[in-house]
Amino acid sequence: MDNASDRCLLFAQHRSDSTFEDIPVIDFSDVDTTDSLKRRALVDQIRDACINVGFFYIKNHKIPEDVITAAVEIGKTFFALPEASKMDLDIRKTPNFKEYTALLGEKTDPNGKGKGDLHEGFDLGWEEIDPNGVQKDTSRDDGAMSGSNVWPELPGFREIVLAYYHATIQLGRSLFPLFAFALDLPENFFDDKTTKPAAIMRLLHYPSQEPAECDMDGQPIGIGAHTDYECFTILWQDEIGGLQVKNNKGNWVDAVPIPATVVVNLGDQFARWTNDVFKSTLHRVINKSGKERYSIPLFFGTNYDVMLEPIPSCVSEDFPPKYEVVTAGEYVKSRLEATYSHSSVAPTF
Ligand SMILES: O=C(O)CCC(=O)C(=O)O
Numbered sequence: 218m219d220n221a222s223d224r225c226l227l228f229a230q231h232r233s234d235s236t237f238e239d240i241p242v243i244d245f246s247d248v249d250t251t252d253s254l255k256r257r258a259l260v261d262q263i264r265d266a267c268i269n270v271g272f273f274y275i276k277n278h279k280i281p282e283d284v285i286t287a288a289v290e291i292g293k294t295f296f297a298l299p300e301a302s303k304m305d306l307d308i309r310k311t312p313n314f315k316e317y318t319a320l321l322g323e324k325t326d327p328n329g330k331g332k333g334d335l336h337e338g339f340d341l342g343w344e345e346i347d348p349n350g351v352q353k354d355t356s357r358d359d360g361a362m363s364g365s366n367v368w369p370e371l372p373g374f375r376e377i378v379l380a381y382y383h384a385t386i387q388l389g390r391s392l393f394p395l396f397a398f399a400l401d402l403p404e405n406f407f408d409d410k411t412t413k414p415a416a417i418m419r420l421l422h423y424p425s426q427e428p429a430e431c432d433m434d435g436q437p438i439g440i441g442a443h444t445d446y447e448c449f450t451i452l453w454q455d456e457i458g459g460l461q462v463k464n465n466k467g468n469w470v471d472a473v474p475i476p477a478t479v480v481v482n483l484g485d486q487f488a489r490w491t492n493d494v495f496k497s498t499l500h501r502v503i504n505k506s507g508k509e510r511y512s513i514p515l516f517f518g519t520n521y522d523v524m525l526e527p528i529p530s531c532v533s534e535d536f537p538p539k540y541e542v543v544t545a546g547e548y549v550k551s552r553l554e555a556t557y558s559h560s561s562v563a564p565t566f
């Protein structure tokens with residue numbers, strides 16, 4: 218393949234005509250292999266999932282189970298605190314979309330008919346782990362979500378949550394060379410674009426909804442239909458279920474919980490960068506299980522100042538650029554502002 222048009226054709230050939238009914242499960246046991254055939258086999262599965270589904274599960278992801286369990290449990294402890302103490306950390310009191318969002322505080326589908334999303338969340342951004350437990354000033358001034366984290370006064374919370382955060386960041390970093398390979402780019406293509414990655418993590422809690430509340434007609438929904446804003450999301454979900462992904466036919470496909478996996482889905486930064494060769498797929502959550510649901514998405518974006526311009530292998534005369542070029546930070550910030558804009562109390566951006 219020696220010109221962009223041929224490569225676009227190649228990507229188009231990978232696009233299957235049929236719509237997906239299941240989300241593929243990809244085994245990452247061989248992610249560090251030096252065997253080029255095995256690596257290519259892994260990349261082929263990833264390319265196929267990125268072009269046709271926009272979602273895949275990873276099994277053998279190497280995030281230690283005890284690190285996950287500890288983060289989930291301390292998250293449950295946080296959400297069980299009295300509402301007043303959680304509201305001390307209200308996201309509207311900080312300039313960079315950090316800390317606590319109450320039930321109905323967000324409306325992830327700004328066009329949705331409901332009052333907002335039926336979940337509460339705790340948001341944090343990039344922060345180094347200090348072995349002495351001393352909080353470093355990690356504030357950055359290069360875009361939305363870049364300021365320092367603020368932590369609840371819950372013993373162990375910061376260390377436990379950051380341990381999960383950094384284990385998941387490590388998995389995220391191992392994905393970029395694979396995505397680059399899948400796009401016929403040098404494997405280090407994303408290295409200089411992810412030196413200060415926008416890596417936003419959320420602890421989420423979804424109360425159960427009555428089935429009658431799920432008719433989408435003016436009623437709240439766990440999280441409204443949306444695409445994610447960054448390059449990709451790594452999502453841990455518990456065994457309750459409720460995440461749904463929209464396929465090409467317009468049907469909602471359940472992303473059923475599979476033990477010992479994480480879900481990866483592509484976001485809008487990749488869709489813009491690849492001129493929609495990689496899909497940023499609509500998804501939503503409805504928890505009608507009768508039980509509480511917990512999940513932890515980590516949104517892995519590029520440095521905020523990176524221009525989201527289509528990579529050459531994804532544009533040609535037949536596939537002209539679809540999106541206006543903006544920086545990654547401007548894009549994420551505009552989407553976050555839309556998500557919170559329905560609230561009666563405006564955040565202090
Ligand atoms: O909780 C989930 O399963 C999905 C959350 C999600 O889509 C998001 O936070 O963007």
Ligand SMILES: [Fe+2]
Pocket residue numbers: 443444445450500
């Ligand atoms: Fe999402």
